[in-house]
Amino acid sequence: MEAEPELPGRRVFKQQQYQQQSRSKLRQQKLKVTFIGYVIVLVFLALVQFVGVGFFTKGFLLSRNVLPDVSECTDDESNTCMEEPRFEKAILLVIDALRFDFVIPVEGSDEYYHNNFPIIHQLAQKDNGVLLKFIADPPTTTLQRLKGLTTGSLPTIIDAGSNFDGDAIDEDNWLLQLHKNNKTIAFMGDDTWHALFNHYIEPELNFPYDSLNVWDFHTVDYGVIEHLFPLLHKENYTRWDLLVGHFLGVDHVGHRYGPKHFTMKEKLNQMNDVITEVVEKLDDKTLLVVIGDHGMDYTGNHGGDSKDELESTLFMYAKNKKFLKKSPEHYNISELGKNYRSVNQIDLVPTMSLLLGLPIPFNNLGFPVDEAFESVKQMSLASYKTLQQINNFRINTPNLSLKINQKFNEFIANYTEHGTDKKKFEVLIGQARDYQHSSLDECKGLWATFDLKSIGVGITILFLSLTFILTYARSIPSVRVSTMSFEFIGSVIAMMLLGLVLSLSVSIVLKPTDFSLKMCLAIGASLGILIGFWAPIMDRFSINWLWHQLIDFFIFNFNSWSFLGIVFVASHSLIFASNSYVVWEDKMVSFFLITFGFFCVYSTASNNHITKSQKVLGLSHAVTFTILSRLVSTINLCREEQRPYCTPTFGTTWWSVLILHLCSYFLPAVIEAFYKLSDSYHSAAPLWIGTGLKFLLFMNAVYWTFEYVQNSDYFSSTNLILSSPLIKSLKLAIARIVLFITLVLANFSWSKGPLCVKLELSESLSPDEDEESEDSDASQKTATILGYGNVYGSSYFLLVLNFTVAIMLVTKPLGAVSLNMLIVQILSLLELYVILDIRRNLISPIIFGLLGYQHFFSTGHQATLPSIQWDVGFMTTETIRLPFTHLNIILNTFGPFFIVCLSIPLITLWRIVPSSKPITVLSQIITNITTFITYQLFTGLSSLIFAAHFRRHLMVWKIFAPRFMLSALLILVLNIFLITITLWFGTGKVVTQVNRIFGK
Structure with missing residues (x-):
């Protein structure tokens, strides 16, 4: 049978169809290719920023230089050992976070602590x-405090950062001295001791317990009790010379609930019973010594240097030996009604x-504690021994001055002449004591010898990366297109390799003492990357052209919004130039946002x-945006420097849990209303918003309801099933499911799911047909794509909701x-950007950046160590388990910034129809992302510069250093999130999918 000949019209149609398919594939x-090019550019820029942050951090946060010498008992005048020890054995009980007011009577107080x-x-x-105030040196973290309590040396910030990865102490300490003198050390409790002193502890008497699960109040304490009392029996008394027990329950109750919770009373009563029984045995x-390593603030946290965090407890007791007790007036104590002398923790x-x-x-x-000795004569000898050791150090x-050494010579002369005179x-x-105080003050001024060269290199690299990304983001969009070629990427790689080779040569030939080989390679790679960026630009365009591009930008794109x-x-x-402004940064950010809201009201009202x-x-x-910004500003966790002008409102209360339940209903309804404004509530939207979001928000509210019930005095005092251990299992199940x-199921479904559009078919009468003819087809079908006007934004916003719920x-x-209010603020902003036509203005991503900061503060965070909410790490696990524990803390700390970063592409994608030029859409998204990064770099670099400038400021470690660390972490974390999640996973999927379906 012969094939039917192909008609000319059909052949032409097929040719046109083939050409259209070829154009679509091309x-x-x-x-x-363009998308991959953008990602590579941002990856290289991120690497340069990481190097800059690394150099600055290395130069600013230095570990203290430790002398490797180990003291020994000698027969000469420099001997630092007492001829006869006052005690043969010692029991050291550490009650973590034992604040001083926990152990003294407080009349009229009904607080649980x-x-x-x-x-x-x-x-x-x-x-x-004898009972004394035990003053810790900040930062008040356990590992750093234990180092001070055993070595007598000053703390460093790096020690605080090592609190979760302790290394064995490599300097002289009194546990090492016990070990050298063949004394046996028994230990039970916080495993930080095991990390630091494992070599000195008797293996058969070593009982460490996991220390970081702040939701576990009893495991460590019960473990200490289980092993402590058997060793106090007479038959076991000879097995040890030092017995160390480190209780963690008080500290964990503070982290979990704060000091005002009824569980604190139970834990303090338990510690009271333990000390009572130890004294009996x-x-x-x-010698019995009971200490706290630090205190806790009103939230139950620690790490900073507020009074409540620094004031801990020192108690010494002996069965039949007296202590040298003096009246408080002897020490010029003027603290209101306290009448307790203060000693430094290093004095132990x-x-x-x-x-x-x-x-x-x-x-x-440190200096010996007067009260620990039996007589003034003994204390005089102890001070002499101590000064010999300090002088030797x-x-x-x-770099220690000789002027203070003169005080030592005067003391030695007086001691030699009057050492036996009781008067x-x-x-x-x-x-x-005067000599020791002078020496300590001088050493405190030198405890962080800043590496100005590393600081300078870090600031320089960050500044150079800022200049490029600023240009790349806004000034010369035509260059951005050219950078997508592999020729440009090749230039960057080639220059980076050249920089590595040159830096390696410099390191080998010149052998610089200030920079190691790795540091030289990092500098060479960073400068090579930056030169690789600029080389093609300078090759294709002149400096004069670049200057004109900058002028054109400010002339034609600059307006009142840009100025704002x-x-x-x-x-x-x-x-960051003022410590007072840094302290009140949360209020300033809210002021900026409310100001923007008023500008929007005025601009909308006056727009003709x-x-x-x-x-x-x-x-x-x-108005909605402005009101919500004001409401958000009322949620705060006051930092210690803001008091008494700040009243904290952040906490878990019955009404906050009730509002959370209401939000689980109202937020989906509000989002649905926004979707219906663009007729986008179709296909995936009802499933995600009307069903999924509502269910997951309700589960979140249920979780925090259980949390409130578990913390409530009323429910815990009843026999309701909600107060039983079953609640713990329910909470774990809910958290893991949500x-x-x-993070997994919804994101996978989103990447494979449909767009929020609907094809609607309708019939209409044909004007060319005779309406009276019953045999003719009097109507024709028409198709309408509902949601077509917001096809990008409606689909992408579902991804934002996935991460927001988590x-x-x-x-x-x-x-x-x-x-919840942040989501409504973002939606209102997106609609405003469309109405006011400012989505291409640089104000748009800047406001998103300010929103990230505002909600960072309103979610209970500050630029301080104590504000880190460690307890949320155990919402999904009962013990520390990588990566789940760490993921919870990261999401909690940087969550508002993640939501904002994920929402930035919506500035471009919201309420636009499918574009025939998707590269232009992608280019505008990159513009907003890089503008956001530029804003973070501006604030971050300023924070670093002023932290370096105020490195000798009284408040450097309390205010400037924590704020610089926040800026550094934001530069690292946000770059990673923007590249991997926002750009690679989110934007790439939506733009390519819409282009594949609706591409022309």
């Missing part, structure tokens, strides 16, 4: 007991060493180029309420 391939640990104060009233030759080191007959550790800077330490003991002790954006960025960057309905809609969005659905789960109730 367009998709070009889009893919008062008057529930009376045994210590009662025993301190006797001649054989104590023999005559053993020479005290324990001298009492046990050990050499004082070589790096010690100073002789071997460079001169007090004078000699005073001279010794520049004012916000400049103002935010300049606040929009319709009346648009004006009404714009005003409603502007995080799995939002972040809401790990955020405490009021913080989650704040994030």
Whole structure:
């Protein structure tokens, strides 16, 4: 049978169809290449920023130089050992976070943390007991405190950062001295001791327990009790010389609930019973020392240097040996009604060493505690031994002044002349204390010897990366297109390799002492990348052309909105020049956003180029944004420096949980209303918003309801099933289910799912047909794509919701309420950008950046170490488990910034129809992303510069250093998130999918 001949018209149609398919494939391939090029550019720029941050951090946060010397008992005048130890054995019990007011009577107080640990104060009233304030050096983290308590040396910020990855102490300490003198150390409790002193502890008497699960109040404490009391029996007393027990329950209750929770009373009562029983079993030759390593603030956290965090407890007790107790007036104590002398925590080191007959550790800077000795004569001898050790340390330490050494010579001369004169003991002790104070003050000024060269290199690299990304983001869009070629990428790679080779040559030939090989390679690679960026630009375009492009940008694109954006960025960057402004950064950010809201109200009301309905809609969005910004600003966690002018509102209360339940209904309804404005509530939208979002938000609210019930005095005092251990399993199940659905299942479904559009078919009468003819087809079908006008934005916003729900789960109730308002703020902003036609203005991504900061503060965070919410790490696991514990903390800390970063492409994608030029859409998205990065770099670089400038400022470690660390982390974390999630996973999928379906 012969084939039917192909008609000419059909052949032409097939040719046109083939050509259209070829053009579509070519367009998709070009889009893919362009997209990959953008990603590579941002990856290289991120690497340069990482190097800059790394150099600055290395130069600013230095570890203290440790002298390797180890003290020994000698026969000459420099001997630091007592001839006869006062005690043969010692029991050291550390009650973590034992704030001083936990152990003294407080009349009229009904707080759970008062008057529930009376045994210590009662025993301190006797001649054989003494109670003192134990002042910690900031930062008040456990590992850093243990180093100070055993070595007598000053702390460093790096030690605080190592709190979760402790390394063995490599300097002289009194546990090492015990080990050298063949003494046996038994330990049970916080495994930080195991990490630091494992080599010195008797293996058969070593019982460490996991220390970082702050939701576990009892495992460590029960473990200490289980192993402590058997070793106090007479038959086991000879097995050890030092018995160390480190309790964690008080600290964990503080982290979990704060000091005002009823569980604190139970835990303090338990510690009271433990100390009572230990005292009963104590023999005559053993010293009992009970200490806290730090205190806690009103939220139960620590790490900073507020009074409540620094004031801990020192209690010493002996069965039949008296202590040298003096009246408070002797020490000029003027604190209101306290009448307790304060001693530094490093003072424990020479005290324990001298009492046990050990050499004082070589790096010690502390002074013996007067009360620990039986007589003034003994204390005079102890001060002499200590000054010999401190002077020996100073002789071997460079950069310490000789002026203070003159005080030592004067003391030695006086001691030699009057050392046996009872009338001169007090004078000699005073001279010794004066010398030690002067030496300590000088060392505190030198404890962080800043590496100005590394700081300068870091700032320079960040500044150079800022200049390029600023140009790349806004000034010369034509260059951005040219950079997508592999020729440009090749230039960057080639220059980077050249920089590596040159830096390697410099390192080998010149052998610089200030920079290691790795540092030289990092510098060479960074400069090579930056030169590789600029080389093609300078090759194709002249400096004069670049200058004109910059001028054209400011002339033709610069307006009042741009000016407002520049004012916000400049103002935010300049606040780091003052410690007061840094402290009140949260209020300043809210002021910027509310100011923008008023500008939007005015601009919308006075805009004559929009319709009346648009004006009404714009005003409603502007007012909504302004009101929500003001409401969000009322949610705060006050930092210590803001008091008494700040009242904290952040906390888990019944009404915050109730609002969370209401939000689980209202937020989906509000989002649905926004979708219906663009007729986009179709296909995937009802499933995601009407069903999925509502269910997951309800589950979040249920989780925090259980959390509130578990913390409630009322429910815990009843026998309701909600107060039983079953609640723990339910919470774990809910948290795991919600995080799995939002971060895995929902994102996978979103990447494979449909767009939020609907094809609607309708019939209409044909005007060409005779309506009276019954036999003719009097109607024709027409097709309408509902949601076509917001096809990009409606689909992409579902991805934002996936991450938002996950972040809401790990955020405490009021913080989650704040994030609910953030979503509405973002939607209102997107509508305003469309109505006011400012989506291409630089103000748009800047406002998103300010939103990230505002909700960082309103979710219970500050630029301080104590504000980190470690407890959320255990929402999905009972123990520390990588990566789940860490993921929870990251989402909690940086969650608002993640939501904002994920929403930036919506500035371009919201309410636009499918474009025939997807590369142009992608280019505008990159413009907004790079503008956002530029804003973060401006503020981050300013924070780094002023932290370096104020490196000798009194508030550097309290205010400037924590803020610089926040800026550094934001530069790292946000670059990674923007490239991997926002751009690669989110934007790439939506733009390519829409182009594949609707490409022309």
